[in-house]
Amino acid sequence: MLRVLRVLLTIWAVKLSALAIRALGRPGTHTPGLIARKLHPGIIGAVRHPARVIAVTGTNGKTTVSNLLAEALEAEGLRVASNRSGSNIAAGVATALIGAVSWTGRPKADIAVIEMDERSAAIILPGLSPDLLVCMNLTRDSIKRNAHPAYVAWIISSALPVNTSLVLNADDLIASSLGSESNPRVYFAVDRLPTDGDRPSGAAVDIEICPVCDHTLSWEYWRFNHIGKAYCPACGFRSPEAAYRARDVDAASGRVTLELDGQSRQARLINDNIVNVYNEIAVAAVLDQLSVPKDRIVAAFELLSPPTTRFAAEVVGDVQLVRLLTKGLVGVACSRAFEYLTSFRGRKAVVLNIDEASERSTDVENTAWTYDADYEYLADDSIAQIVIGGARRHDQALRLAIAGVDPARIVTVESETAAADLIELDGVDEVFNLHSVHNALSTGTPVQRRLRARLEGSAERESGAESNSSSSAAS
Amino acid sequence: MSRALTIEVLFPEIANLHGDNANIAYLAQCRPDARVIRTGLTDTPAFVSSSVDLVYLGPLTELGQLKAIERLRPYRDQIVSLIEAGTVFLFTQNALEVLGARIRNDDMSYDVPGLGVFELESTVRMFGRYNGKVMGMVPEVGAEHPVLGYKSQFSMVTAPQSLPGFLTADRGIGRDTATAVEGVRVGNFIGTSLLGPLLVVNPHFTRSLLAQLDPDSEPTLAHEQLALAAYEARLSDFRVQRRWHHFERVLPTRRA
Numbered sequence: 001m002l003r004v005l006r007v008l009l010t011i012w013a014v015k016l017s018a019l020a021i022r023a024l025g026r027p028g029t030h031t032p033g034l035i036a037r038k039l040h041p042g043i044i045g046a047v048r049h050p051a052r053v054i055a056v057t058g059t060n061g062k063t064t065v066s067n068l069l070a071e072a073l074e075a076e077g078l079r080v081a082s083n084r085s086g087s088n089i090a091a092g093v094a095t096a097l098i099g100a101v102s103w104t105g106r107p108k109a110d111i112a113v114i115e116m117d118e119r120s121a122a123i124i125l126p127g128l129s130p131d132l133l134v135c136m137n138l139t140r141d142s143i144k145r146n147a148h149p150a151y152v153a154w155i156i157s158s159a160l161p162v163n164t165s166l167v168l169n170a171d172d173l174i175a176s177s178l179g180s181e182s183n184p185r186v187y188f189a190v191d192r193l194p195t196d197g198d199r200p201s202g203a204a205v206d207i208e209i210c211p212v213c214d215h216t217l218s219w220e221y222w223r224f225n226h227i228g229k230a231y232c233p234a235c236g237f238r239s240p241e242a243a244y245r246a247r248d249v250d251a252a253s254g255r256v257t258l259e260l261d262g263q264s265r266q267a268r269l270i271n272d273n274i275v276n277v278y279n280e281i282a283v284a285a286v287l288d289q290l291s292v293p294k295d296r297i298v299a300a301f302e303l304l305s306p307p308t309t310r311f312a313a314e315v316v317g318d319v320q321l322v323r324l325l326t327k328g329l330v331g332v333a334c335s336r337a338f339e340y341l342t343s344f345r346g347r348k349a350v351v352l353n354i355d356e357a358s359e360r361s362t363d364v365e366n367t368a369w370t371y372d373a374d375y376e377y378l379a380d381d382s383i384a385q386i387v388i389g390g391a392r393r394h395d396q397a398l399r400l401a402i403a404g405v406d407p408a409r410i411v412t413v414e415s416e417t418a419a420a421d422l423i424e425l426d427g428v429d430e431v432f433n434l435h436s437v438h439n440a441l442s443t444g445t446p447v448q449r450r451l452r453a454r455l456e457g458s459a460e461r462e463s464g465a466e467s468n469s470s471s472s473a474a475s
Numbered sequence: 476m477s478r479a480l481t482i483e484v485l486f487p488e489i490a491n492l493h494g495d496n497a498n499i500a501y502l503a504q505c506r507p508d509a510r511v512i513r514t515g516l517t518d519t520p521a522f523v524s525s526s527v528d529l530v531y532l533g534p535l536t537e538l539g540q541l542k543a544i545e546r547l548r549p550y551r552d553q554i555v556s557l558i559e560a561g562t563v564f565l566f567t568q569n570a571l572e573v574l575g576a577r578i579r580n581d582d583m584s585y586d587v588p589g590l591g592v593f594e595l596e597s598t599v600r601m602f603g604r605y606n607g608k609v610m611g612m613v614p615e616v617g618a619e620h621p622v623l624g625y626k627s628q629f630s631m632v633t634a635p636q637s638l639p640g641f642l643t644a645d646r647g648i649g650r651d652t653a654t655a656v657e658g659v660r661v662g663n664f665i666g667t668s669l670l671g672p673l674l675v676v677n678p679h680f681t682r683s684l685l686a687q688l689d690p691d692s693e694p695t696l697a698h699e700q701l702a703l704a705a706y707e708a709r710l711s712d713f714r715v716q717r718r719w720h721h722f723e724r725v726l727p728t729r730r731a
Contacts, residue, residue, distance in 0.1 A: 209516055
């Protein structure tokens with residue numbers, strides 16, 4: 001009885017605090033959860049859950065997949081509880097779960113879709129006890145917080161309830177090894193792409209040897225980091241076979257073939273970025289596991305779209321201005337951003353501001369992570385100039401030089417925003433504004449504004465010159 | 476007269492965390508003539524049968540540490556002989572622990588003997604990651620150019636005071652929170668938990684290492700101006716008091 005009362009008191013306290021915070025104009029998605037965990041540390045497990053609980057985790061893609069799943073399930077007519085507007089650590093999860101019960105503690109939702117910070121699994125998973133856990137991938141992240149992918153895998157596996165079903169990425173030998181034999185599991189994958197290689201390269205490859213016999217793995221296809229399909233020529237070990245696969249990815253037509261547990265369906269490609277291809281097949285796998293009819297899964301992708309906050313492009317005059325979130329401290333994320341940058345075909349100029357803002361004045365950033373990132377992508381002749389701003393600009397410049405970038409193409413400046421003034425715009429087809437997460441507003445936005453203004457000025461001057469030139473010719 | 480250097484990188488397929496492979500990439504750019512041997516986990520180390528100027532082992536996962544111990548155990552006595560003979564070794568981050576007497580990891584339920592080359596023990600706490608900066612003088616380059624580095628680690632190491640350190644921290648902690656003595660230095664063996672990567676972040680130290688590896692040639696740093704500019708900027712920041720935190724101080728020892 002006392003236990004029930006404590007849970008109810010916690011629910012009331014959280015709901016009242018959320019109301020008060022929202023009355024002040026703030027979202028109230030995190031602090032109420034902090035209060036909840038203070039009042040009842042086991043509240044994630046003590047509050048009644050919806051009939052089904054899905055958790056989505058991994059290094060990259062968990063936010064997108066959670067959001068897409070929630071949208072798709074709502075479209076199926078289900079009442080969905082989620083933390084999509086809040087945080088993915090324990091406090092955000094507690095807030096979402098309490099938000100999904102009435103004042104008397106009765107579930108109001110049919111299903112919960114919970115995005116879970118992978119590093120918080122030890123705190124969240126035992127109480128959440130999801131029916132189904134999706135892991136998108138486990139790649140290198142913050143050296144300080146996440147150490148290495150095998151560490152995060154160990155945290156998740158150690159906290160995973162034995163009955164939780166798993167939906168795992170077969171192309172990631174670390175993520176696909178989660179859990180124990182007692183956990184039912186299915187896998188998803190993306191079949192070989194024309195851009196795939198046959199052997200790993202790059203700075204951060206976390207699986208190169210066979211987990212059974214230590215011999216060097218061979219690869220049916222290798223995509224990036226340790227993502228790909230591997231086998232051991234010595235002992236026969238292989239990546240798991242995926243029941244859910246995306247194949248024939250056609251960016252031009254915007255279509256993809258989804259293999260859904262033995263049945264093929266053509267579907268709309270929600271986005272041609274490889275990360276979003278994985279997101280799409282993972283969403284399809286979960287919906288199929290939830291017994292959503294396959295034709296309705298395919299139909300859902302006609303409407304679903306991943307958020308595009310990490311990338312924005314605009315054309316100013318003849319130049320494409322591209323703003324690209326390049327998450328500092330996380331080498332793998334930077335590698336993907338650099339790779340994407342080089343997929344543009346024109347002559348490029350790059351503003352690079354990816355210092356960790358939170359360490360700028362109270363610490364000295366450890367730039368070791370830059371050596372886990374493939375700066376070698378930027379040693380490309382199509383990149384005319386790279387202007388680096390920020391406190392660690394010399395470290396970035398050195399990293400670029402070690403990667404093979406001609407030092408003559410590198411400019412450094414202390415002010416991050418001033419980098420936008422130093423970039424040479426003449427003769428370039430694309431200008432890139434690369435910034436990190438914590439300096440997105442303080443640096444990314446003003447740099448974008450300044451670059452836009454300079455490009456508009458150039459365009460106006462050119463148009464004025466053309467107009468003068470035509471008037472001269474006419475006269 | 477300059478001679479070709481031979482650098483052996485042990486187990487690069489598993490000892491490659493935290494960007495530390497750049498230690499060797501940078502060294503190879505400083506000495507483009509160097510022969511870099513990458514010894515895989517199932518290979519016999521080159522140092523067993525041929526002359527090697529530098530043996531390098533980088534940061535490992537916890538499982539990786541155990542694999543490295545298993546693979547190096549047959550060569551334990553040769554490693555001792557090479558250290559005694561003055562071969563240069565550089566073991567970074569938790570690679571040093573492989574050569575210790577014991578690694579204890581209660582969270583992962585193991586307590587295993589290391590190679591026992593050095594009398595040091597490491598305790599791994601999987602939920603107690605330590606992050607911090609370290610600045611300290613090394614005899615090769617003196618007080619004007621202290622070594623700068625970072626710690627990001629689950630383990631702390633204890634060793635007798637008689638085991639010389641790589642450096643004594645002026646700021647930051649050493650082998651654990653109770654000592655300013657960081658790493659191990661025995662002959663030309665250097666083991667340090669410092670990340671950076673050490674040789675990229677500390678060009679003055681790298682120059683001295685190059686001179687040590689090949690005393691007959693003038694050491695040349697790759698991208699010297701950029702490396703020195705980065706070092707000076709970091710040193711300047713390391714010298715600012717407010718950038719140091721309470722957990723970056725050596726605690727009063729309670730040991731006997």
